[in-house]
Amino acid sequence: MTEHNWAGNLRYSTTRVAHPTTVEQVQELLTTERSVRALGSRHCFNDVADTDGVLLSLDRFAPLEGADDLEIATSADGTSTVTVSGGTRYGTLATALHARGYAIHNLASLPHISVAGAIATGTHGSGDRNQGLAGAVMGLELVTATGDVLVLGREHPTNAFPFDAALVNLGALGVVTRVTLRVEPTFEVRQDVYEGIGWDVLAEHLDEVTASAYSVSLFTRWGDEGIHQAWLKSRVDATTLPAEGADLFGARPATEPRHPLPGISAVSCTEQLGVPGPWHERLPHFRMEFTPSNGDELQSEYLVPREHGAAAVAAVRSLREHVVPLLQVNEIRTMAADGQWLSPSGDHDALGIHFTWLPDQPAVEALLPRIEDALAPFDARPHWGKLFTTPTDRLAELYPRLTDFRDLAERLDPQGVLRNPYLDRVLPRR
Ligand SMILES: Cc1cc2nc3c(=O)[nH]c(=O)nc-3n(C[C@H](O)[C@H](O)[C@H](O)COP(=O)(O)OP(=O)(O)OC[C@H]3O[C@@H](n4cnc5c(N)ncnc54)[C@H](O)[C@@H]3O)c2cc1C
Incomplete structure (x- = not known):
């Protein structure tokens, strides 16, 4: 039986999956097997978790019952x-x-x-x-x-x-x-979806739009309507909340629940229309009991420093004739700086441009260098778990601590038990 990732675009190079239940069993696997990779819930789109040795899953390791x-x-x-x-x-x-x-x-x-x-x-x-x-x-x-x-x-x-x-x-x-x-x-959160923020309005008011709620997601397919949906997730304890029936920079409040992908039922989406509810039933877009997103898709994402946000959005928009034929939807989000060495938002607040692609990996991978070139002036960092083609030397430029991280990894793993082709690409050995 083969083992594959959630999206089905990657068949892992092994069929051996171990399910240790104790730290001792994890130690034993790591010290006796030639090659081991930890495996989470398999939601990455690239080979970051791959190995031809043993996939080590913690799904039975002191599971959380309730x-x-x-x-x-x-x-x-x-x-x-x-x-x-x-x-x-x-x-x-x-x-x-x-x-x-x-x-x-x-x-x-x-x-x-x-x-x-x-x-x-x-x-x-x-x-x-x-x-x-x-x-x-x-x-x-x-x-x-x-x-x-x-x-x-x-x-x-x-x-x-x-x-x-x-x-x-x-x-x-x-x-x-x-x-x-x-x-x-x-805390409680209400989720309001607005439809139609024009490109000019977005370029002028991007910072105000992303500041308009605790968490904001902007969906587009790069058409003339601009952002076809803006999802605002507002903490109910915030000082300002969306006003009933009011516009958001010209966008109208949706009158029915929406799925971010045009034409798909919103049944799998978390509750909208401003109904307050627990944080965990509003902050994700998708409900736990349903398949998230489309289920038949690939993803890429690039994060740029906040000050380049509007220019980066414009750069991707300029490629729309190449992007749209392969695209299900783009999502624009923001993140605060966190100081972590390999975080795409490590040393600056960031804006992320996420692509949900049709499941045509060769065509997507052929297009990615073009997108990466267009975003290069803005120091775009790829999401580590999604599809990207950013060359190794460029990654080293984008992440000043990448070499330090590689040295740390080599010190902790001198035999290369955890190495795999992905790490060989992004963290080449000394
Ligand atoms: C439908 C969909 C929606 C998504 N939405 C978002 C989103 O909103 N934001 C976003 O940023 N990303 C998003 N992603 C990407 C996803 O969150 C990341 O790829 C994430 O890493 C998936 O976690 P996982 O548990 O599935 O990891 P896996 O794919 O199983 O593994 C990822 C990496 O984590 C390592 N790892 C796993 N467990 C351990 C462990 N115990 N110890 C050490 N290393 C470990 C693996 O070795 C591997 O390197 C989405 C993906 C999908 C499929």
Whole structure:
């Protein structure tokens, strides 16, 4: 039987999937197998998780059964945290957290992904003031390829192993068995969809549009209507909320629930029309119990420093005759800087331009260099878990700490147990 990723565009180079249930079993696999890669929920679109050895899944590692199993710890400075297995899915965790009266600051567009897999690739939601999902990580338990168990904390960084190096880690530093996440009191969110923000209006008011709610997602297919949908996710405890029936920079409030992809039923989408609800049932676009997005698709995403946002959007729009034939939809989001070495929004606030493609990988990969060239003046960094063709030397220019990260990975994994073709491309050996 073959093993493949969620999108079905990648058949892993092995059929061996191990499901350790203890740290000792993780240590044993890492120290006895020739090649191992941690596997999350398989939602990446490229070969970042691939190996021809053993895929190590934590889906049976102290699984999260429900709210009663969660231990919320509160430190002297009032910071509350929860510790979960790296294989826990955000959707499961979020439901349990909410039941206990807690929340995480943000979620990706889908709740189905694993915590450690999302962190490893710099997965993010949206919001001018919201860091990516790794921004909530306060601690990690990492089993290295030599079998050492490292317990790392945001509050106790060491020069030998800065915490900001450990988060977006591409699975190259070891297997993250446990993650400690900062939590906050649960909150309610309302989701309002607006239709039709013209290109001129967007160019002039981009910053105001993205600042108009806690989390904003702008969907376009580059037609004359501009942004065909703007999804505003507003915290109900915010000082200003969308006014009933009012426009958003000329866009009208939708009168029915919408799917971001034109012509698809909104049944799989989280509730809209301004109905308040728990954070975890509004921040993702898609409901846990349904297939997210279209299900038959590929994805790419490029993040640029915020100040280049409008110019980067214009650059992609100038390629629309090449992009649109392969495109299902584009989504524009924002993220706050987080200081992490390999985070695409590490040293600056960022704007992300995400592409949901038709499932034609050769054609998409033929087009990506053109998009990357158009975005090169804006120092666009590709999403680590989606399709990209950015050359290795360009990645090293874009990430000043990439070489330091490679050295750290080589120190922790001298035999290259965790190496795979993806890492050989993005982190070539010394
Ligand atoms: C429909 C859809 C919607 C998406 N929406 C978003 C979005 O809104 N925002 C966004 O940023 N991304 C989005 N993505 C991309 C996705 O979030 C990332 O690719 C994420 O990494 C998926 O996590 P995963 O658990 O499936 O990881 P996998 O694909 O299983 O693995 C990814 C990487 O994580 C490593 N890894 C996994 N578990 C561990 C562990 N325990 N220890 C160490 N390393 C580990 C793997 O080795 C691999 O390198 C979307 C993807 C899909 C399919």
